[in-house]
Amino acid sequence: MDYSVEKSNDALSIRHYEMYRCDLYGLEWVPNEDTYFIISPIDIIKANPRTEEDHVNWLVKHNKFLEAMSVVQKSETGLKTHTYEKIGHMYLDFLCEQDNFVEAAKRCTSILAHNQESWEHYFYKFRDSGKIQEIALYLPREDPTLQPAVYELVLYHFIQTDIQSFSHLIKTWQKSIYHGPTIINTVLERMKTSDSSLAEEDRHSLYESLAILYTNQSEYAEALTVYLKLKHDDVFEFIHKHNLFSSINSQIVLLMDFNCGLALDLLLNNIECIPPQLVVPQLEKHSLYQFNYLDRLIKRYPYECTSYHNKMVYLYAEHSPKNLLSFLKRADGYDQAAAVKFCDERELLKEKVYLQGKMGNHRQALQSIVHDLQDVEYAIDFCKEHNYKSLWDELITYSLTNPKFITALLENIGTHVDPLILIQRIPEKTEIPNLRNSLVKILQDFNLQISLREDCQKILETDTLNLLAQHVKLQKKGLCVEDAARCSICHERIIPIDLRFGTDMTMFYCHHMFHIDCLPSYSSSTCAICNAQKRNPGYSSSLM
Numbered sequence: 001m002d003y004s005v006e007k008s009n010d011a012l013s014i015r016h017y018e019m020y021r022c023d024l025y026g027l028e029w030v031p032n033e034d035t036y037f038i039i040s041p042i043d044i045i046k047a048n049p050r051t052e053e054d055h056v057n058w059l060v061k062h063n064k065f066l067e068a069m070s071v072v073q074k075s076e077t078g079l080k081t082h083t084y085e086k087i088g089h090m091y092l093d094f095l096c097e098q099d100n101f102v103e104a105a106k107r108c109t110s111i112l113a114h115n116q117e118s119w120e121h122y123f124y125k126f127r128d129s130g131k132i133q134e135i136a137l138y139l140p141r142e143d144p145t146l147q148p149a150v151y152e153l154v155l156y157h158f159i160q161t162d163i164q165s166f167s168h169l170i171k172t173w174q175k176s177i178y179h180g181p182t183i184i185n186t187v188l189e190r191m192k193t194s195d196s197s198l199a200e201e202d203r204h205s206l207y208e209s210l211a212i213l214y215t216n217q218s219e220y221a222e223a224l225t226v227y228l229k230l231k232h233d234d235v236f237e238f239i240h241k242h243n244l245f246s247s248i249n250s251q252i253v254l255l256m257d258f259n260c261g262l263a264l265d266l267l268l269n270n271i272e273c274i275p276p277q278l279v280v281p282q283l284e285k286h287s288l289y290q291f292n293y294l295d296r297l298i299k300r301y302p303y304e305c306t307s308y309h310n311k312m313v314y315l316y317a318e319h320s321p322k323n324l325l326s327f328l329k330r331a332d333g334y335d336q337a338a339a340v341k342f343c344d345e346r347e348l349l350k351e352k353v354y355l356q357g358k359m360g361n362h363r364q365a366l367q368s369i370v371h372d373l374q375d376v377e378y379a380i381d382f383c384k385e386h387n388y389k390s391l392w393d394e395l396i397t398y399s400l401t402n403p404k405f406i407t408a409l410l411e412n413i414g415t416h417v418d419p420l421i422l423i424q425r426i427p428e429k430t431e432i433p434n435l436r437n438s439l440v441k442i443l444q445d446f447n448l449q450i451s452l453r454e455d456c457q458k459i460l461e462t463d464t465l466n467l468l469a470q471h472v473k474l475q476k477k478g479l480c481v482e483d484a485a486r487c488s489i490c491h492e493r494i495i496p497i498d499l500r501f502g503t504d505m506t507m508f509y510c511h512h513m514f515h516i517d518c519l520p521s522y523s524s525s526t527c528a529i530c531n532a533q534k535r536n537p538g539y540s541s542s543l544m
Helices: 052-061 066-075 083-097 100-112 116-128 132-136 148-161 162-171 180-194 200-216 220-230 237-243 253-259 260-269 276-282 289-298 308-320 323-328 336-346 348-358 362-373 378-387 389-399 405-411 419-425 434-476 528-535
Strands: 028-029 036-038 045-049 505-507 513-515
Touching: 052 066, 052 083, 052 132, 052 220, 066 083, 083 116, 083 200, 100 116, 100 132, 116 132, 116 148, 132 148, 132 162, 148 162, 148 180, 162 200, 180 200, 200 220, 220 237, 237 260, 253 276, 260 289, 260 348, 276 289, 276 308, 308 336, 323 348, 336 348, 348 362, 348 378, 362 389, 378 389, 378 405, 389 405, 419 513, 513 528
Parallel strands: none
Antiparallel strands: 028 036, 036 045, 505 513
16 A cells, blocks of 8 residues: 655656667766766756755745745754745735735734834835835834834824724824824814814814823823813813813813813812902803802802802892892892892892891881781791881881781780780771680780799799708808918918917918907908908008
């Protein structure tokens, strides 16, 4: 059985071979040189065993470059005339000649490896053939790093032909491999010349790329402007990260348009860098933004709002009328007369009443409550708050023509005004709703007051007796005289060492002690020292 397999064959032509018989041929071998000679009558053919060089030459000749490169890689001895890089270049040239630039670009990474010069050579070859797009994604960015012009040509190509790819490269390429200002100018020029013709997606990508380029160049203020136009989600984080508080002084409205809540937090948390004097004027044409800012500001930094109180009266009336009264009560920097006029024009009656009362025009305020609001409860509360007899008289006078007001007064004024004053002034035959209940309530209130007074009197008497008992107990308490105690006048010992020379002594509850003989006759019942101090706090008794 034949197990051999023919891998290849090659026919050698001998001149006039058809004229010779087989016995006219000969084969000779030189063992030391591993050389064979095939001899014919007119030709001698020298044959040597095939080497790797011969094999590679044959593969290259037949455009089998990948096989040739594989042989070179596996060769243990190394080849004299062929290298992996040289054959690789031949392969790349072959692919380019065949217009197969896609495959050539893929092979560049393994063939060109870390050879900067070769990379740049083939890049320009691709560029000259109009195939930058095919090689762009395979260009090395480190080890080796090519000349900046290479990367700039790629970016310039994509900004003209494929903005999405341009944006992708800006996001993924490190900033050090190209000249940032050059690309920034290219982007600005592209936006300037074709802004109206760009698709929305491409325009957004260009702006985003421009912001990244500005950031790479540490031009954070310019980047912030672009991010604000884009309404980028991370714009507030970007401001904090790069400390751009001073850069947003002229861009408050853009921040508000993007996210009013986050913008207000940013402005109020950094009021030292962005004071209200910079913010409020910019929001002049945006009253809602201005109101939201000042409303938050007065709650957090009320002292910063004093100069804006007049403006805030109008803003509250416009955007939050229900909170205007609360503002008027806690603020005092606004023009009260102008505020009254404004509230009158807007028919903000409760606010108007409050302002009139604050200005001291209590009578006018009460008239507004009675005639405009016709709110008897409010009128009574107003009179209780200020508690002027003239106001009560004014309210009673008006109530005489309005039975409903009389009923409310009878039920509520008992603790401030004698109900008899009102009852005596009620015209005869006036029909008063719920009069019986009102009178009952007056009596109940009166009885309650009497009961409270009696209870208070009992409490006062009990406390007095308790305090008196404590005082008596203290009076009966003994006082300790120490052995070293001295007379407050002669400064001798109260209790002498030799008791034979002892004398009587007196101790007052102020703890001043005296020998009986030392104590003046006019001060036998009171402390001479304490009396002198009461008469003159700076007095220094001669007795001492």
